[in-house]
Amino acid sequence: MGEMTRKAGDATDRAESSDWLDHAVRAGLVAYGVVHLMIAWIALQLALGDQSGSASSTGALQQLTDEPFGELAIWLIAIGMLLLVVWRVLEAVGGHRGEEGKDLWLKRASSVLKGVIYAVIGWSAVQVATGSGSKGGSDDTTATVMNMSGGQFMVGLAGVLVIAYGVGQIVRAWTEKFREHLTAEGKSGEAGTAYIWFGKAGYAAKGVAIGIVGGLFLYAAYTHQAKKSGGLDQALHKVLQQPYGPVMLGVIAVGIGCYGLFCFARARHLSR
Template sequence: MVELSRRARRLGRRADNSDWVDRAAGLGLIAYGVVHLVVGWLAVQLAVGDHSGEASPTGAIGELADRPYGAVIVWATAVGLYLLVIWQLIEAAAGHRFARRRTWKRLLSGCKAIVYGALGTSALKVALGSGAQGNERKTDDATARLMDLPAGQALVAAVGAVIIGIGVNLLRLGFTDKFLKSFDGKGRSGTTGTAYTWLGRVGHVAKGLALCMVGVLFGWAALTHDPDRSGGLDAALREVLSQPFGPALLTVIGLGFCCYGLYCFAWARHLDR
C-alpha cells in the first residue's frame, strides 16, 4: 500500500511537470475565455434593451450553439473546459508543491475543477441537443429544494456567503495584481504586459462584483425564505439593470467580462504553472 502511494505521487508529479498539461491548460483557458466574451456581449445586449438572451455561462454556451458552425464550437468548448478539469485535478493531487499554504491551494484547485466540470457538462448537454435554457429557473428550483431541508435557510445563506467570498477574492486579485503570478516573464513585461495587466484588473473586478451580487441574491432568498429571490448570474445582472444608471453600470460590467475573456487568452499564451 505504501509503495502504491509512492508510485501514485511520482505519477502525479510527472503529470504536473508535463508539457502536455501546459498545452491542455492553454486550450482550456481559450475555451473559458470564449465563454466570458459571450457572457460580456450578452450583458451589453441586455443593457441596450435586448432581453432575449441569458447573460450567464450556460446562456453563453447556448448562444454559441446558435452561431454558424455552432455545434463544432460548442463541442470544442466542452472539450476545453474538461481539459481545465484535468489540469485542476492534477494540481489538486500533486501541484503547488513549493507554494505557501499548499493544502489550501490544492483544495482551491479541487473547487475550480468542480466549477469547470459543471460548465463543461452544460456545454456537453448543448452539444448533444439537450439545451441550456432555463438555467435561472433551475437555480430557483435547486434553491427551493435546498431550503426545504433541515436548516435549509442557513444552507442557502451559506451558499450565498461562499459565492460572495469567491467574488471578494476576485476583487482582491484585481486590486492587488496577484493574478500575474500565473504569467511567465514575457506576459508581465513591456507594453504587452501592461495591457494584459489592465485586462486582468478590469476583468477580475467586473466578475467579482457580479458574483458578489449573485451571493447577495442567495442571502436575500434565505432571509425572506423565498427561493424565487435567488438566481444566477443572469438574475444578478438584471438586478443591476433595474438600479439607477443601470444600463451604464451593466455595460461596464459586460465590457469587464469581455476583458476577462481576453485576459484568459493572454493567460493561455503566457501560462506559468
C-alpha cells in the same frame, strides 16, 4: 500504502511537468475565454435594451449555437473545460508542493472549486450541444435545498461562500496577484501592460458579479423564498434595475470581456 502514495505523487509530478498538460491547459483557457466573451456580449446587449439572451455560461453557449460552426465550437468548449478539470484534479491531488500546512490545503481546496466550475460549464456545453439542457433555473435547485432540514442555513452559507469568492476576485484585481499566471514575457512591454489591465478589469468585474449572486442567495435564505436567488443572469438583471443600471451593467460587461481577453493572454504566456 506509503509506497503507493509515493508512486501516485511521482505520477502526478510527471503529469504536471509534461508538455501535453501545458497544451491542454492552453486549449482550455482559450475555451474559457470564448465563454466569457460571449457572456460579455450578451450582458452588453442587455445593457443596451435587448433582453432576449441569458447572460450566463449556458445562455452564452446557447447563443453560440446560432453562429456558423456553432455546434462544433460548443463541443470544443466542452473538451476544453474537461482538460481544465483534469488540470485542477492533478493540482488538488498532488500539486502545490511548495506549500505547507493550512496554505497547502487552501490551495488544493481552491483547485477543487475551480475544477467544479469548469465541470459545470463543460456539462452545460454538452447539454446544449445535445439539446438535453434542463429548463429549470437555479431557483429550482435552491428550492430543493431550502426544503431540506437545515436547508435555509445551507443556502445562506452558500451565499456567504459565494460572496467571499467574489471578494477574493476583487482582491486579486487590486493586488494584481493574477500576474503570477503570466510568464515574464507576458508581463513586459506594451502588450504586457495591456494584459495586466485586462486582468485588473476582468477580475474586478467578475468579483462584483459573483458577489451579487452571493447576495441573492443570502436574501433568498433570509426571506425563505427560493425564487429570490439566482445565477449570473439574475444578478446582472438586478444591476440593470438600479439607478444608472445600464451604465453599470455596460461597465461590468466590458470587464467580463476583459477577463476573456486575459484568458487568451494567459494561454499564450502560460505560467502554471
